[in-house]
Amino acid sequence: MNQRLPPRTALFGGLLLWFAVLGGVLSWTVHSLAAWSIDELTCEAGHDNLAGFPLTGAVALAVLLPAAGAATALVVSVLAWRRLRPGPRADDDRSLGRAHLLAVVGLWLNVLALAMIVLGGVAALVLPPCQR
Amino acid sequence: MTPDGIRTAFGPAGLTTEEPVGRSTAWWGVTLFVATEGTVFAALLGSYFYLRFQHGAPWPPDGIARPELLLPLIMTAVLVPSSLPVVWAESGIRRGRRWQLRAGLLATLAMGGTFLGLQGVEYHGLLREFTVTTNVYGSLFYVITTFHGAHVTVGLLMVCWLLAASLHDGSGARRREQVRVVAYYWHFVDAVWVAVLFTVYLSPRL
Amino acid sequence: MASSTAACDTGPGPEAMASLSRHWAEAPTLRNWFATVDHKRIGRRYLVTAGVFFGLAGASAVALRTQLAGPEAGILSAWEYNQLFTMHGTAMIFLFSTPMLFGFGNFLVPLMIGARDMAFPRLNAFGYWVFLFAGLFMWASVPAGAAPDGGWFAYVPLTDERNSPGLHLDVYTLGLLFLGVSTTAGAINFIVTALKLRAPGMSLNRVPIFVWAVVATSFMVLFALPVLNLDNVLLFLDRRFDTRFFDPGRGGNVLLWQHLFWIFGHPDVYIIVMPALGIVSAVLPVFCRRGIVGYPLIVFSIVAIAIISFGVWVHHMFATGLPQLSYGFFSAASTIITIPSGLQIFAWLATMLTGRIVVRVPFLFVVGFLVTFVVGGVTGVMFALTAFDQQITDTYFVVAHFHYVLFGGAVFPILAGLYYWLPKLTGRMAGERLGRWAFGLVFVGMNLTFLPMHVSGLLGMPRRVYTYPGGLGWDPWNLLATVGAYVLAVGLLLVVAGVIHALRRGEPAPDDPWGGDSLEWATSSPPKPYNFPVIPRVHSLHPVWDPRTAESTGLGADGDRILAEGRGTLLTSELDGRYERAVRMPQETLKPLVAALGLLIVFLGLLLAGYWVAAAGAALVVVTLGAWLWPPRQTPEEADPAVGGGAV
Numbered sequence: 001m002n003q004r005l006p007p008r009t010a011l012f013g014g015l016l017l018w019f020a021v022l023g024g025v026l027s028w029t030v031h032s033l034a035a036w037s038i039d040e041l042t043c044e045a046g047h048d049n050l051a052g053f054p055l056t057g058a059v060a061l062a063v064l065l066p067a068a069g070a071a072t073a074l075v076v077s078v079l080a081w082r083r084l085r086p087g088p089r090a091d092d093d094r095s096l097g098r099a100h101l102l103a104v105v106g107l108w109l110n111v112l113a114l115a116m117i118v119l120g121g122v123a124a125l126v127l128p129p130c131q132r
Numbered sequence: 133m134t135p136d137g138i139r140t141a142f143g144p145a146g147l148t149t150e151e152p153v154g155r156s157t158a159w160w161g162v163t164l165f166v167a168t169e170g171t172v173f174a175a176l177l178g179s180y181f182y183l184r185f186q187h188g189a190p191w192p193p194d195g196i197a198r199p200e201l202l203l204p205l206i207m208t209a210v211l212v213p214s215s216l217p218v219v220w221a222e223s224g225i226r227r228g229r230r231w232q233l234r235a236g237l238l239a240t241l242a243m244g245g246t247f248l249g250l251q252g253v254e255y256h257g258l259l260r261e262f263t264v265t266t267n268v269y270g271s272l273f274y275v276i277t278t279f280h281g282a283h284v285t286v287g288l289l290m291v292c293w294l295l296a297a298s299l300h301d302g303s304g305a306r307r308r309e310q311v312r313v314v315a316y317y318w319h320f321v322d323a324v325w326v327a328v329l330f331t332v333y334l335s336p337r338l
Numbered sequence: 339m340a341s342s343t344a345a346c347d348t349g350p351g352p353e354a355m356a357s358l359s360r361h362w363a364e365a366p367t368l369r370n371w372f373a374t375v376d377h378k379r380i381g382r383r384y385l386v387t388a389g390v391f392f393g394l395a396g397a398s399a400v401a402l403r404t405q406l407a408g409p410e411a412g413i414l415s416a417w418e419y420n421q422l423f424t425m426h427g428t429a430m431i432f433l434f435s436t437p438m439l440f441g442f443g444n445f446l447v448p449l450m451i452g453a454r455d456m457a458f459p460r461l462n463a464f465g466y467w468v469f470l471f472a473g474l475f476m477w478a479s480v481p482a483g484a485a486p487d488g489g490w491f492a493y494v495p496l497t498d499e500r501n502s503p504g505l506h507l508d509v510y511t512l513g514l515l516f517l518g519v520s521t522t523a524g525a526i527n528f529i530v531t532a533l534k535l536r537a538p539g540m541s542l543n544r545v546p547i548f549v550w551a552v553v554a555t556s557f558m559v560l561f562a563l564p565v566l567n568l569d570n571v572l573l574f575l576d577r578r579f580d581t582r583f584f585d586p587g588r589g590g591n592v593l594l595w596q597h598l599f600w601i602f603g604h605p606d607v608y609i610i611v612m613p614a615l616g617i618v619s620a621v622l623p624v625f626c627r628r629g630i631v632g633y634p635l636i637v638f639s640i641v642a643i644a645i646i647s648f649g650v651w652v653h654h655m656f657a658t659g660l661p662q663l664s665y666g667f668f669s670a671a672s673t674i675i676t677i678p679s680g681l682q683i684f685a686w687l688a689t690m691l692t693g694r695i696v697v698r699v700p701f702l703f704v705v706g707f708l709v710t711f712v713v714g715g716v717t718g719v720m721f722a723l724t725a726f727d728q729q730i731t732d733t734y735f736v737v738a739h740f741h742y743v744l745f746g747g748a749v750f751p752i753l754a755g756l757y758y759w760l761p762k763l764t765g766r767m768a769g770e771r772l773g774r775w776a777f778g779l780v781f782v783g784m785n786l787t788f789l790p791m792h793v794s795g796l797l798g799m800p801r802r803v804y805t806y807p808g809g810l811g812w813d814p815w816n817l818l819a820t821v822g823a824y825v826l827a828v829g830l831l832l833v834v835a836g837v838i839h840a841l842r843r844g845e846p847a848p849d850d851p852w853g854g855d856s857l858e859w860a861t862s863s864p865p866k867p868y869n870f871p872v873i874p875r876v877h878s879l880h881p882v883w884d885p886r887t888a889e890s891t892g893l894g895a896d897g898d899r900i901l902a903e904g905r906g907t908l909l910t911s912e913l914d915g916r917y918e919r920a921v922r923m924p925q926e927t928l929k930p931l932v933a934a935l936g937l938l939i940v941f942l943g944l945l946l947a948g949y950w951v952a953a954a955g956a957a958l959v960v961v962t963l964g965a966w967l968w969p970p971r972q973t974p975e976e977a978d979p980a981v982g983g984g985a986v
Contacts, residue, residue, distance in 0.1 A: 004145075005140060005141075005145055005146060005149070006137070008137070009137045009138075009140050009141045009146060010141070010146060010149040011149065011151060012137070012138070012141040012146065013140075013141035013142065013143075013145070013146020013147050013148075013149045014146075014147075014149035014150065014151030015151060016141060016142060016146070016147060017147045017148075017149075018151070025645045025646075028649070028671075029649075031667075032649050032667055032668075032671070035664075035667055036664050036667050036668075039661055039663050039664050040661060040664050041185050043661045044185055044186070044188075045185070045188075059663070079142070080142075080147050083142070083143060083144055083147065084144055084147055084148070094539065094541035094543070094544070094914055094915070095148040095150070095541070095914050096144065096148055097541060097543045097544075098148075098541040098542045098543045098913055098914055099144075099147050099148045100543070101542060101543035101634050101637065102542065103147075104634045104635075104638065105634065105637055105638040105641055108635070108638045108642070109638065109641065109642055109645070112642055112646070112674050112677065112678075115670075115674055116646075116649075116670045116671055116674050117670075119666075119669075119670035119673070119674070120666060120667045120670045122666075123663060123666025123667065123669070123670070124663060124666070126666075127662050127663045127666060128663075129661065129663050130661055130663075131661065131662045131663070132661055132662065150911055150912065150913045150914050150916075151913075152912055152913075153911050153912055153913065154911060154912075154918060155534075155912065156534075156909075157457045157458070157530050157534050157909070157921075160457075160529070160530040160533060160534065161457075161458065161526055161530055164525075164526045164529055164530070164560060165526060167560055167561070168522055168526075168560040168561070168563070168564050169564070171560070171561050171564040171565065172564040172565075172567065172568055175564060175565045175568045175598060175601070176568055179568070179572070179583075179594055179598070182591070182594060182597065183583070183589070183590065183591055183594060186591045186593075186594075187589045187591075193589050194589075264579065264580075264581055265579070265580040265581065265582065266582075266588075267582055267588040267589045268582040268583060268585070268588055268589035268590040268591075269589065270582070271575070271581035271582045271583055271590075272583075275572075275575065275581065289960060293964055293967070293968075297968065310967070
């Protein structure tokens, strides 16, 4: 059904769907690695700032930016899920069915990813960064 | 892309575009292999930083000098551009020019061999200062660089195999897929070297 | 539900059938026995070999339980006990669970997706031989008195050269590295097969859950196993060549072992359980006479578990003194990962609630799985209470917990799968009565063995002790557990007896004895070497229940999907399963076996410090691989212009 699209538009659409599927968990990966290593290494070195920048601020950045990424992916996946809903007689349009499945999978993945990032952010609010 | 194009891409027609599509089994095989190999290197370099930060200053410990940069930079200048003749060889076989394939592969072989030779020169000098058993820094330094060197060696064996095969039979065009696989692997080995250069040689100076 | 054998009458003509048989049949010679590349034979070999290793590891467990039946027993020395419990754990995790499920995957994935073999059949054969040799390599250390003795997770510094001299831990590190080659090769093969060889029309939303599970598992293997391999390389170098990675005296750090081990280890729990859950999702709906409830959510749950499991490893190390905040980041993942896991349980319960249940032996084992797995999950939640966790860490309570999870989560589904697919594997039906007896004994024996361990653990009995003094209140619980172990062993022997009886005297199996919905039931039992006379066309999630698929292999069969000239199968597109082109599959070859033998020489050389022998083995591997790819494989268009082409 997409032969009539110009190749770059089609490619962009295909990649957009993958962003809707994996954007959230990629953001969560970035969040875990960044927040963990910033916290761990700075505390290990015995100070609570990162080249003059307060550690809490750095951790907050490592929470907020990925959270924004995951939220964007969530919005994209909701839109994709709504636009790809197969019609009543769409039994045989397998591209639509496949893309809809991926959108559903992505939607829930993004919800979980966002929840994990937010929970990490709550931990950063509650706990002093270097308490052992 | 126009806003209109973006809107189209975000419609059902755009979102249902198949991507990735039409790759060969060999492409998928080598991609997954490179992914798992890349994970080994990621874990190895991650272990370097973990051990370094757990160790604390001074790094390198026990009075070992910070690594010299001249030789590693020359090695980089030899290895990283060696991806270019591979690309050139690949385009050669796509156009059915066997001489271009062979010349490109030979150039890669020469550059990779030079890299390994320079690594030997470097080891020769450094082994007098510290060895793999001196301390954790020595273990990390030699194991990481040797492990990468082993990958270069495997890549060179693949290149040798392709060269021998291209000399052996007439129709080089058949081997497009295999040249592609070797090219992927070689680019991977090059990219890993950049990560090794940063970790082992540059990061102690940060 | 259409009969599938009818396809042969109206589908490809007798000439095409004869041509298919001629090209695909492997002559029954001794050479071909070693040279086979048929995924069905290789899959069966995986199952049998992993079953033998299961028997050895189970016999070790019975010996351990006999020693522990009463206080101060002297059947095993501490030295023997350490080796046996380490081999029991290591073999169950690495040599039984994963290879067993890879065996099911090997046999079933190509059949379920309507392909004629795996994407890389020779790599598949290579993977099997490496698995076999690695297993023998590790088990041979037991009679040699050099078996690993540091527990299955081999914590440094207990396992360094000073504290564990001898070959024991070298067998462990090298054996697992050797095995890792096989597992990695298998994982790559599964992913590529599932991406490229699906029957035309099988878009991602029509892929059976079992295949999703195998692919997700394979992705986890690709990203988790390298970390374990690296860990083992570093330990081997420390032990053999005096590197200092784990030596605190020279700047090393023992915690590095734990980090790397659990980055692998936590995903590995799911690597073991995930394909087993896939078996449950394949077996359960068939005995509820309906499709599985919530297919998209189960797919989501599989993908989510595969990804999030990489973010929880630190929860194995909550007692190692990291900043509290960094625990916070990992606790979030550890909490959230329970959601997709629970989702699957509820999907199965809903399937049972809304279906019409038919109780047969495979279904019984699935129910056994549900009960024991949930019990294991409940005790797992208890560990989240830190105070409780610190009280029972390293006691028999932990042993009880993970045996409920792993016996419940892996062995019950494997047995369910064995009874369910035995007709397809062997062409014979297993006896129903013997199967029910086996289930009863296994279920009772399993609970009798592991339930008392909860109590002895709460009473403070530490794990991994070779004996204990009487009068601590542990005696009755240990005796009960030992009795349970014998009951369990009898139950498992009945399973083996059932399989042997089926092979010898079993009724011949029809093509589709259970009324299953996935494509393996659309071909004969056991399948012909080419699997499908016509590669089917898929129109829905339940192709065997779909008359359009039956028509596509009968009247609607076209030459594009028969591919009678030479060994051919179809490549389709990655996501939507659109027809791309036909490809040639390789012939039988001995080279995978020779390459695996070369690797065996490498690892034996490394173990016994014969480094020149190891180098010679490596040279053999390189030369064999060079010859393997020589002469270069032809693309199908060049090999046979008639095979290529074709539209959607």
